[in-house]
Amino acid sequence: MDVGSEVIVIGAGPAGIAATIYLRRAGFDALLLEGGRPGGLLRYANLVENYPGFPGGIEGPRLVELFTRHLESVGGAVVKAAVNSLRTKGDGSFIASSSLGEFTAKAVIIATGTKARRIELPGLTKLEGRTVFYDLIELLVQAKSGEQIVIYGGGDAAFDQGIHLRKKGYWVTVLSRSRSRCLLLLMERALEVGVRIIEGRSIKNVKEKGEKLLLELDDSGTMLVDRILIACGREPRLEILGPSILASIGSADRPFTSIPGLYLAGDAVSGERRQVGIAIGSGISSAMAAEGYLRGGPSR
Ligand SMILES: Cc1cc2nc3c(=O)[nH]c(=O)nc-3n(C[C@H](O)[C@H](O)[C@H](O)COP(=O)(O)OP(=O)(O)OC[C@H]3O[C@@H](n4cnc5c(N)ncnc54)[C@H](O)[C@@H]3O)c2cc1C
Missing domain, CATH: 3.50.50.60 (FAD/NAD(P)-binding domain)
Structure with a gap:
């Protein structure tokens, strides 16, 4: 399978879902790829009490269900595909090789979260x-x-x-x-x-x-x-990126890469600040940057 999209979002945790909702509402054909189950680490949270809108807290899996329903309400879907590698093409677009085949896109948001140390x-x-x-x-x-x-x-x-x-x-x-x-x-x-x-x-x-x-x-x-x-800490899950893409990644305060059209979001780039609200804000921020790029503006 080789499917072309305007933008691919890799990882359907809070960051990837928020990025996809934003992009779909902005009129983009955004493809959301997930290797496991939607929701990412949020599925493990017993009670989330610091995410606004839920006085008294909400169980992580229940919040995931609401995020997924919200995604579906804007015509989005989670495509079950584990991405093995991401590479750039000569024309500036990207190829994601996955368990479901290859996907090409003009822009990519990496929201792959973290792995246990x-x-x-x-x-x-x-x-x-x-x-x-x-x-x-x-x-x-x-x-x-x-x-x-x-x-x-x-x-x-x-x-x-x-x-x-x-x-x-x-x-x-x-x-x-x-x-x-x-x-x-x-x-x-x-x-x-x-x-x-x-x-x-x-x-x-x-x-x-x-x-x-x-x-x-x-x-x-x-x-x-x-x-x-x-549970001795976590580290960014960025194995799908080759050395040249890895070298282009900025810091947690500046989660852009120096490659036009390529963005990072959520825990994968948040350092020690790993929270649902931050992941969502970061997903939306990367989606807005991708939107600007796809509309012909600067990359960031
Ligand atoms: C036990 C626990 C309790 C928590 N409680 C709270 C809380 O109360 N409040 C709070 O604010 N935060 C809490 N958090 C933190 C919060 O869950 C994370 O900050 C948030 O889920 C990060 O979202 P993310 O989308 O960046 O990454 P993740 O949630 O890690 O999602 C990343 C997704 O990417 C997918 N992925 C990775 N690699 C690939 C690939 N190659 N191809 C396709 N898909 C891929 C993964 O399967 C995963 O679904 C808790 C975390 C844990 C573990």
Whole structure:
């Protein structure tokens, strides 16, 4: 398949959906490609309380449903296609190679978000997908209610996921290497629902013990648990870009590339400021820049 569009948006998280809604309302034929399920990381959020318009908060999956309905209301759709690479053509347009074939466009917005930062521990890799996870949804597919789960990390996402798992009937410990860096509010809620918190301890080794995992800590203590979810930070997911495109990327405060018609949006370029509202603003900002470019104005 080789489909030509005016603009391709890669990634249907909040940033990509917001960019596509903007572009479709501006009259552009915008193609939104998504390798997984629409909504991106927002699908993992237990309760989003800082996105205006929802006093009392809204569950992440419910907000995703509203975003998707909004996209459909402007004639947009999420096309299921994982992009493997993006390259430029001699005429200044772009080719995205994907699981569904090749797509060409005059402009591209990259809204591919982030991936979990891997940690190095002996023996960890071979347990991945069975007892060791970086992805909450993958863990939930395997885990049974009542299991002991350690979340390794001390940020907002670690605590949000801890509350989520505890409410689903798992016994959860959030274990962090230093003092927790999450909102006090989240820590209080975690304690209220019975999440155990251990700070200032790191895992030195992970061993299988029967069906369980034996975690050896730096203070010589051990923990016997069913599974571990690693939440030790995230990094931009930009593997689809070749070295020359990567070298053209600006900073978080200036999310443009030096390649005309190519834009970045959302967590992929937000550094540590990873929030739904910021991703949406950034998606709209990139869409407006792409609009200007497609109408014959400057690239940014
Ligand atoms: C547990 C948790 C709780 C959170 N709670 C809150 C909260 O309460 N409030 C808040 O403001 N923020 C919260 N966040 C952060 C928020 O979810 C993110 O900031 C937001 O989802 C970022 O949007 P994005 O579109 O930039 O990226 P993402 O949401 O990461 O979406 C990127 C999308 O791109 C797709 N993709 C990646 N590569 C490709 C490819 N090669 N081809 C096709 N598709 C691709 C991915 O599958 C994904 O769907 C939370 C995050 C987590 C993990």
